[in-house]
Amino acid sequence: MDEQSTPSANPTRLLYHSDSYLRNFEASVVAVHEGAIALDQTAFYPGGGGQMADRGVLRWGERELVLSGMRKQGDVVWHIVAEDAAALPQTGEKVRGEIDWEFRYRMMRTHTALHMLCGIIFRDYGAQVTGGQMYPDRARMDFSIEIFTSDYVRAIENHVNEAVVADLPIKVYSLPREQAFEIPDLIRTKINLLPPQISEVRIVEIVGLDLQADGGTHVHSTREVGGVRVLKTENKGKYNKRMEIALVDGE
Numbered sequence: 001m002d003e004q005s006t007p008s009a010n011p012t013r014l015l016y017h018s019d020s021y022l023r024n025f026e027a028s029v030v031a032v033h034e035g036a037i038a039l040d041q042t043a044f045y046p047g048g049g050g051q052m053a054d055r056g057v058l059r060w061g062e063r064e065l066v067l068s069g070m071r072k073q074g075d076v077v078w079h080i081v082a083e084d085a086a087a088l089p090q091t092g093e094k095v096r097g098e099i100d101w102e103f104r105y106r107m108m109r110t111h112t113a114l115h116m117l118c119g120i121i122f123r124d125y126g127a128q129v130t131g132g133q134m135y136p137d138r139a140r141m142d143f144s145i146e147i148f149t150s151d152y153v154r155a156i157e158n159h160v161n162e163a164v165v166a167d168l169p170i171k172v173y174s175l176p177r178e179q180a181f182e183i184p185d186l187i188r189t190k191i192n193l194l195p196p197q198i199s200e201v202r203i204v205e206i207v208g209l210d211l212q213a214d215g216g217t218h219v220h221s222t223r224e225v226g227g228v229r230v231l232k233t234e235n236k237g238k239y240n241k242r243m244e245i246a247l248v249d250g251e
Helices: 099-127 150-166
Strands: 024-033 035-040 056-060 063-071 077-080 092-098 128-134 139-144 171-175 198-208 210-215 227-238 240-247
Touching: 035 092, 099 128, 099 139, 099 150, 099 198, 099 210, 099 227, 099 240, 150 227
Parallel strands: none
Antiparallel strands: 024 035, 024 092, 035 077, 056 063, 056 092, 063 077, 128 139, 139 240, 171 198, 198 210, 227 240
């Protein structure tokens, strides 16, 4: 899909921002271009901030259109399908989206686990995030910290799992940009990645542990994470350390 030639479309209403547990939805097609479909609203997360894009299908009549990728271009989410462009729905037609819930929920748990990790490392060591990425079976996060001993790692893992047991509630809300930036340490990344044109800042708060600007999907409480184990750590530079974690299943 060529970004330069992509037609303009009305902004997509992001249903996952208000309800990350929404598994299916109905929407109207607002544009079709080179095997990609833009809808008036979507519950599919298009990827970003280290979180992988959702998987799933769009149902159109008797047809099932499998998503092969997604892309957010400005305010428009494009759903890329592995189908002949001639066999796609046209502007104005209705479709039904169905999310691969097992994959989405795992991403939600993983994303929340990384926020817990980030909150604990910032609280205990004052370290900012320099990078991160989620995968189906693990996740990594990089921190700006000089010393990262095995004792630190064990303590961090224990504190994350203690927070899981504590069943801390997670709140998601939006604030005007000016008001949001009055919150100390709202941006935990070493570089502020929040585009200047964003006037409303979406906040994800793990009550009593972490509060960050974030656009991804999360669970309702820390207990849903299930548990975390540290797989390994890496020294990526004098002031850059990497921690790789995995969820503990059996929730």
